[in-house]
Amino acid sequence: MNTTLDKLIKGVIALVRDVEGEDPTSMRLMEIGFIAGQSVARTGQAPAGDPIEYSVGGSRVGLRKSEAARIIVHVPAI
Amino acid sequence: MSSKLPLEANTKPKSRLLGVVALVGNPNTGKSSLFNALCGMNAKVGNFPGVTVEKKTGQWKAFDGSHIEVVDLPGTYSLAARSADESIAVEVLLGKSTKILEHGYQSSKDAPGDLEPQPDCVIVVVDAAAIERNLYLFSQVRELGLPTLLVLNMWDRVSSDSDLTIDVPKLSESLGVPVLTAVASKRQGIKEIQRAVEEMLADRSTGSKRPVSPIQPDIYPPLFLEETQELQRWLLARGHTVHRFEVSRLLIDAGGPIESYWKHVLNSGSVSEQKDITGASDAGNDTDGLDSKLQSIRARLKEADLSVPRMEPKLRHAWIKSTIKEAVRRSALPVVTFSDRIDRLLTHQVWGLLSLIAVLFFVFQAVFASIGTGWLSEQIDFGCETLALLVSSTIPPGALRSLLNDGVIAGVGGVLVFIPQIAVLFLLIAILEDCGYMARVALVMDRWMSMLGLSGRAFLPLMTSFGCAVPGIMSARTIASRRDRMVAILVAPLMSCSARLPVYTLMITTFIPTISYFNGWVSLQGLLFLAMYSLGAVVAIPIAWLLKKFAFPGPTSPFVLEMPSYKWPSWRVVLSQVWEQVRSFAVRAGTLIFCTSILLWAAAYFPSEHREENQLVAKLESIEARSGEVLRPEIAPASDVDIEAISMRINQLRATSIEQSFLGRFGRSIEPVFHAVGWDWRIGVGVIASFPAREVIIATLGTIYSLGGDVDEGSESLAEQLRASKWPDGRPVFTWVTALSIMVFFALCAQCAATLVAIKRETKTWFWPVFTFVYMTTLAYFSAMLVYIVGSQF
Numbered sequence A: 001m002n003t004t005l006d007k008l009i010k011g012v013i014a015l016v017r018d019v020e021g022e023d024p025t026s027m028r029l030m031e032i033g034f035i036a037g038q039s040v041a042r043t044g045q046a047p048a049g050d051p052i053e054y055s056v057g058g059s060r061v062g063l064r065k066s067e068a069a070r071i072i073v074h075v076p077a078i
Numbered sequence B: 001m002s003s004k005l006p007l008e009a010n011t012k013p014k015s016r017l018l019g020v021v022a023l024v025g026n027p028n029t030g031k032s033s034l035f036n037a038l039c040g041m042n043a044k045v046g047n048f049p050g051v052t053v054e055k056k057t058g059q060w061k062a063f064d065g066s067h068i069e070v071v072d073l074p075g076t077y078s079l080a081a082r083s084a085d086e087s088i089a090v091e092v093l094l095g096k097s098t099k100i101l102e103h104g105y106q107s108s109k110d111a112p113g114d115l116e117p118q119p120d121c122v123i124v125v126v127d128a129a130a131i132e133r134n135l136y137l138f139s140q141v142r143e144l145g146l147p148t149l150l151v152l153n154m155w156d157r158v159s160s161d162s163d164l165t166i167d168v169p170k171l172s173e174s175l176g177v178p179v180l181t182a183v184a185s186k187r188q189g190i191k192e193i194q195r196a197v198e199e200m201l202a203d204r205s206t207g208s209k210r211p212v213s214p215i216q217p218d219i220y221p222p223l224f225l226e227e228t229q230e231l232q233r234w235l236l237a238r239g240h241t242v243h244r245f246e247v248s249r250l251l252i253d254a255g256g257p258i259e260s261y262w263k264h265v266l267n268s269g270s271v272s273e274q275k276d277i278t279g280a281s282d283a284g285n286d287t288d289g290l291d292s293k294l295q296s297i298r299a300r301l302k303e304a305d306l307s308v309p310r311m312e313p314k315l316r317h318a319w320i321k322s323t324i325k326e327a328v329r330r331s332a333l334p335v336v337t338f339s340d341r342i343d344r345l346l347t348h349q350v351w352g353l354l355s356l357i358a359v360l361f362f363v364f365q366a367v368f369a370s371i372g373t374g375w376l377s378e379q380i381d382f383g384c385e386t387l388a389l390l391v392s393s394t395i396p397p398g399a400l401r402s403l404l405n406d407g408v409i410a411g412v413g414g415v416l417v418f419i420p421q422i423a424v425l426f427l428l429i430a431i432l433e434d435c436g437y438m439a440r441v442a443l444v445m446d447r448w449m450s451m452l453g454l455s456g457r458a459f460l461p462l463m464t465s466f467g468c469a470v471p472g473i474m475s476a477r478t479i480a481s482r483r484d485r486m487v488a489i490l491v492a493p494l495m496s497c498s499a500r501l502p503v504y505t506l507m508i509t510t511f512i513p514t515i516s517y518f519n520g521w522v523s524l525q526g527l528l529f530l531a532m533y534s535l536g537a538v539v540a541i542p543i544a545w546l547l548k549k550f551a552f553p554g555p556t557s558p559f560v561l562e563m564p565s566y567k568w569p570s571w572r573v574v575l576s577q578v579w580e581q582v583r584s585f586a587v588r589a590g591t592l593i594f595c596t597s598i599l600l601w602a603a604a605y606f607p608s609e610h611r612e613e614n615q616l617v618a619k620l621e622s623i624e625a626r627s628g629e630v631l632r633p634e635i636a637p638a639s640d641v642d643i644e645a646i647s648m649r650i651n652q653l654r655a656t657s658i659e660q661s662f663l664g665r666f667g668r669s670i671e672p673v674f675h676a677v678g679w680d681w682r683i684g685v686g687v688i689a690s691f692p693a694r695e696v697i698i699a700t701l702g703t704i705y706s707l708g709g710d711v712d713e714g715s716e717s718l719a720e721q722l723r724a725s726k727w728p729d730g731r732p733v734f735t736w737v738t739a740l741s742i743m744v745f746f747a748l749c750a751q752c753a754a755t756l757v758a759i760k761r762e763t764k765t766w767f768w769p770v771f772t773f774v775y776m777t778t779l780a781y782f783s784a785m786l787v788y789i790v791g792s793q794f
Helices: A024-031 B031-039 B084-094 B099-104 B128-144 B155-159 B168-175 B190-205 B222-237 B244-252 B257-268 B277-282 B285-303 B311-324 B338-346 B351-369 B375-394 B399-416 B419-435 B437-451 B456-464 B469-478 B482-494 B498-511 B524-551 B571-605 B611-629 B636-660 B662-669 B671-675 B681-689 B696-705 B718-724 B736-748 B753-763 B767-792
Strands: A002-004 A014-019 A039-045 A052-056 A059-063 A071-074 B017-025 B044-047 B054-061 B067-072 B121-127 B148-153 B164-166 B179-181 B328-330 B560-563
Touching (some): A024 B560, A039 B338, A059 B338, B017 B190, B031 B148, B031 B190, B031 B571, B084 B128, B084 B257, B128 B148, B128 B155, B244 B285, B257 B285, B338 B351, B351 B437, B375 B399, B399 B571, B419 B456, B437 B456, B456 B469, B469 B753, B571 B681, B571 B696, B611 B636, B662 B671, B662 B681, B671 B681, B681 B736
Parallel strands (some): B121 B148
Antiparallel strands (some): A039 A052, A052 A059, B044 B054, B054 B067
């Protein structure tokens, strides 16, 4: 099932499918590891629920929901 | 920090320069630790010419007595030249001057524009635990064709980590460069890195037996390489020899600084000629040629499913994956690390906020505790007093003595006393930064900062501004979005910096009663301190909102922030940062405030008559000297009476002379302006004199109330003199309302030349510092007026 990263719930490991857009933000997301085939998981969030912290490629990255929504992920069927 | 600041005179060895090595790496890879470990603490910090990107250079001595120079490049994820930091890295690595940036970022006039030599080799520092992502930058650096060394830093985290294994020899083989491991914060592996660099440099100078990691064209597909060569030939036909790496960046980074630079070069026909941005409309053929050339190449690439810029990260990550698959093994499942567990607490809905508040509270406590009580403060005070006494005993009373004691020593000494607080604040900020907590602060605060139209990243610059707005404004460089950065820079001076502290301290301790509540746990004075400290930050909220709404409209900028793993801070990194901040403050005090002190002293000293005063002072001193030498108790009472009478006369003369001075005349002539906020001309004069640097106010008030109170009436403190001062009708000048009005004015006013200069440097125009000055001064004046009017009702 494909969805966007901001909708990923905790405890599920998803695979990155694509990052939408080619502006600097999308390029930065790709450079720091949000690239097709990379596994990604939600590891935490700010007290206000946004931004969200993700684990990708051995590092932790904080993204706002609006940025996470650019990233399309594949969630394996349970 | 201005590049004009006199840099510390380093004891530069006159030895032979073996070579220059550039240090590159992602942020949070321990690059600063490695730099410190390689070069020791004697780094030179300045700016890259023309831009406000910090440039750090250092050196180490090689085995044969020659030395190696290290240039620390800004931490960056990529060499795609999108930001100022990235452009600088590209430029230095290509060995160009700041020409790309001169065009793209409108350099300031004072840029010397000297040519930076290309480094002889490159050290790429990576966080071993996040090696995959870090190799992205490495994959770009290796295309430069320079001898490259890969350092896997924070190696202790990998060796203790069971889900990641790295086979170093295999990695070195598949990447084609030497690979070393290090724990820079513990100084492990540093000697080996130095030896490896020395060997690479020696090989280079002896005609190279080792291959100098040639460009391995296995990242880009053949079509892209052909197109790059085509573009390279096209540029060569126009007389420009361009490195293949730069050509590929020109092709990939559509609309970036390199593209606009080359358009400009081909348009003007010369690299060094003055740029004219508006001239782009009547661009010559070559510019059109470059435009259509790039467009056609990019179109052809797109047809082959290689559309720029998206193809680059895909190709690079694919290359990384295939290259390291033998050497690096990572368990497929993301594991919950120790750092994650700390994060759960520190970003928790309740505990996260509470711990942030606790941390901030601790920081403030520590800063307050260090006010004027620390050992260093006492030493500085003592040093100033000793110096003043020495001056008094060697120089006869007169203009020169007054200049030295009341202008120079009082002015600079009064500022140096604040060094302990600045050191404490930056010590704590540096620790929080280095241990990884600051990124969490940005994460936790982002939601609320975004309500102001700012990102969580603006929290650090603004918090730093509570120490001093100058480093705060400089640290706003880490905010990627220009609009966010501008707003952060423009509200940063509102944060209550440490130079406002002495004003709050003096006013509150002198005029606010020591009432406490809740069994002494909360005091009125403490509450007022807190209120004054918060005032600027609270006022900043609507100001930021207005700036965002009217001056910098647009959508909210993105938040993409790496959360580094928590670690113990490296004391070397922390201390070197504290040293930098303290030194830059001391240099500022030594130059700007020094000049202000002298000017102010002259304005308060001339053109009044000082003959009688000087004669009396000399008389007083001779009486004191006599009574000190000859201890005859029967004479002492008579001397005491004499001394008292003479002192009173001296004070009267001084009060008159300051009233008749240039400063006094000016203050009296615009007295109605001060009356509106409840001040007399003396306070007004003090405030005017402290516009270049607000910390001057204490020294000025001291000067105005008793020019040089160091003779004998030194026991009468400034606070007592303030309490005693009266309006002509006998009412006291200072009440709690006046004190409040002064504090509010100081809280909101832009009384700091250094801050305004920093804004100019960061925004490259005088418009924004002038804007900041006008809006803050207006705001401060009318707020003080409001306080006075409302306060007078009680």
